[in-house]
Amino acid sequence: MPERKFRVWRGDDNGGDYESYDVEVEQGMVVLDAVHLIQSRQANDLAVRWNCKAGKCGSCSVEINGKPKLACMTRLNDYAPDETISVQPLKAFPVIKDLVCDVSWNYEQNKRIPPLKPKPRDKDGQFRMMQRDVDRVQEFRKCIECFLCQDVCHVVRDHDAKDKFVGPRFMVRLASLEMHPLDEEDRIPKIKEEFGSGMCNITRCCTEVCPEHINITDNGIIPLKERVVDRYYDPIARLLRKIRG
Amino acid sequence: MGTNIANSQLRVLGATERIDRWWLGPMLVLLGLSGFSVYATWAAFQGEHYFHESYLSPFYSPLLYIDTAAAGSAPIEHAWIGAWPEWWPSFLPNSPAFLILMFPGAFRFTCYYYRKAYYRAFVASPPACAVGGIRQGKYRGETFLLLFQNLHRYALYFALGFVVILYYDAFASFFRDGQFGVGVGSIVLLINATLLAGYTTGCHSFRHLIGGGLDCFSCNTVCDVRHKGWSLASILNRKHMLFAWLSLFWVGFSDVYVRLVSMGIITDYNTW
Numbered sequence: 010m011p012e013r014k015f016r017v018w019r020g021d022d023n024g025g026d027y028e029s030y031d032v033e034v035e036q037g038m039v040v041l042d043a044v045h046l047i048q049s050r051q052a053n054d055l056a057v058r059w060n061c062k063a064g065k066c067g068s069c070s071v072e073i074n075g076k077p078k079l080a081c082m083t084r085l086n087d088y089a090p091d092e093t094i095s096v097q098p099l100k101a102f103p104v105i106k107d108l109v110c111d112v113s114w115n116y117e118q119n120k121r122i123p124p125l126k127p128k129p130r131d132k133d134g135q136f137r138m139m140q141r142d143v144d145r146v147q148e149f150r151k152c153i154e155c156f157l158c159q160d161v162c163h164v165v166r167d168h169d170a171k172d173k174f175v176g177p178r179f180m181v182r183l184a185s186l187e188m189h190p191l192d193e194e195d196r197i198p199k200i201k202e203e204f205g206s207g208m209c210n211i212t213r214c215c216t217e218v219c220p221e222h223i224n225i226t227d228n229g230i231i232p233l234k235e236r237v238v239d240r241y242y243d244p245i246a247r248l249l250r251k252i253r254g
Numbered sequence: 255m256g257t258n259i260a261n262s263q264l265r266v267l268g269a270t271e272r273i274d275r276w277w278l279g280p281m282l283v284l285l286g287l288s289g290f291s292v293y294a295t296w297a298a299f300q301g302e303h304y305f306h307e308s309y310l311s312p313f314y315s316p317l318l319y320i321d322t323a324a325a326g327s328a329p330i331e332h333a334w335i336g337a338w339p340e341w342w343p344s345f346l347p348n349s350p351a352f353l354i355l356m357f358p359g360a361f362r363f364t365c366y367y368y369r370k371a372y373y374r375a376f377v378a379s380p381p382a383c384a385v386g387g388i389r390q391g392k393y394r395g396e397t398f399l400l401l402f403q404n405l406h407r408y409a410l411y412f413a414l415g416f417v418v419i420l421y422y423d424a425f426a427s428f429f430r431d432g433q434f435g436v437g438v439g440s441i442v443l444l445i446n447a448t449l450l451a452g453y454t455t456g457c458h459s460f461r462h463l464i465g466g467g468l469d470c471f472s473c474n475t476v477c478d479v480r481h482k483g484w485s486l487a488s489i490l491n492r493k494h495m496l497f498a499w500l501s502l503f504w505v506g507f508s509d510v511y512v513r514l515v516s517m518g519i520i521t522d523y524n525t526w
Contacts (some may be wrong), residue, residue, distance in 0.1 A: 075273065100384075208396075211370055
C-alpha cells in the first residue's frame, strides 16, 4: 500500500505544533480514516472529535491544508499523491486538545435567538403552510452545525469580534425564523443591533465552505440585510409603512 | 474560554496554511476591475466618437446635452435637454458620459457581488477564505463608513431606468431613416442591453423588493404574483456573478465597437 505524509497539529490551549506521520493509505480513504490510523498505530493519545462519518453530524470539522473542511468528507485523492496533508483544529475557536476545539460559544449564540412565535391557529385548530412558503426555510434546515462557516468568517476568525457578530450559522437560523410563514416575532432590531448584520461584509467564505451547500450569503444573510434596510435605511419604505399604518 | 491557536498569525496579511493558488482569484478581479475602470474613465474623457448612424455607445446614453462640434457626436435632436450648457466647467471636456456614468457606477459599486470582489481584491478584507486580512485597528464591517452600501436599492432604481433606455437604444439601432436593417453594431447593443437586464434583475435588492421580503407567498394573489417574480429573479441571482462580469465586459466592448466604427477604423457590416 502507498504511503502518504501527514502533518497533524498536536497541542492544547497552551500551544503546540505539527507532528509528522507516514500513513499507509488505501483507495477511497478520507482524511478522517488517516487520522484514525495515526491514532490507532502511532499516536494513541491523539484527540479527534467525530461521530457519524457520513457528513451529517458536523463533528469532525478541522482545517485541511488551511481550508475548513469535514475530515470525513475529504477524500485523500483530492490531493496530489506527493502532497503532504496538514490537519489542524479550527482556528477561530479555543483548542481543547489536538484537533478538538471548544465550540461552546456557538451554542451560547443559539440561546440568544428568540424562538418561533407562531400565529394563532386557524379556526379548525390547524396550522397551515403552503410548500412554496417553506421552500426557502427548508434550505436552512439542512445545516448540520459543523461551524465551518463560523470558523472561516473573517469577522469571527481574524477580527475576533465574537461580541459583535453572531456568525453565519446563526444568521441562517435567524433567516429561517424571520422568513417562516407562521412566525410573528420581530427580530429585525436585534439582527441589526445585537446580532450584527452590518458586521458581515458578504465576502462569502461561509458559503464556500458549507458542506451542505447552503447558500448562506445569498439566501440567508443578504435577505436579512435587506430587511434591515427596509426598516432602518430606506426612507421610501418607511414612508409607505407610515401611510399604511 | 481559552485562546484560538495562532491568533497573532491570523492577523498578518496573507498568513495562511493554504497551499493552493488562493491569490489568483483576487488578482484577476483586481486586474479586471482596474482595467475596466481605467478604460471607462478614458472613454468618458474623450467626449467624441460615441455615435455612428443609429449606434450610440452605452457609456453616453442617455444624451442629456450634446456638443455637436465634437467629432463623432450625435445630432442635436438626440439630446434629452439640448445643446451643451454654458455653465459646464472649462477644465472638463464636453462629454455627455460625465452626466450619467455615476449612476451605473453607483449600482455596481454597491452591488452585493462586487462588494465581495473588491473587499477581497482591493482591500484584502479578507483577500481569500482562511487567509489573513489587512490589519485594521477596529473592524466595523458595513456599520460605519460603509453604511452607504445600504442604499444599493436606490442605485437599482436608476439602473432599471438605464436598462429601459439601453433597450430603446438597441431597438432604435435597427432603424436608419425609418428603414429596418441589421448591423453588427445593433446586435452588439442588443446583447449589451440584455446582459445588463440580466445583471440588474438578478440583483439581490431587486429579488428582495419583488418578493423576497414577504414571509407568505401564498396569502393572496398579489403575493402569488410576487412569488413568481421572486422565483425568476432567484434564477438570475444564482448567476449574478456571471452576469456581473459579462455585462461589464460587454458594455466596455460596446463602447469600443461604436468608437472604432465612428472613427472609421473598422467597418460595420450591415444590411442597409
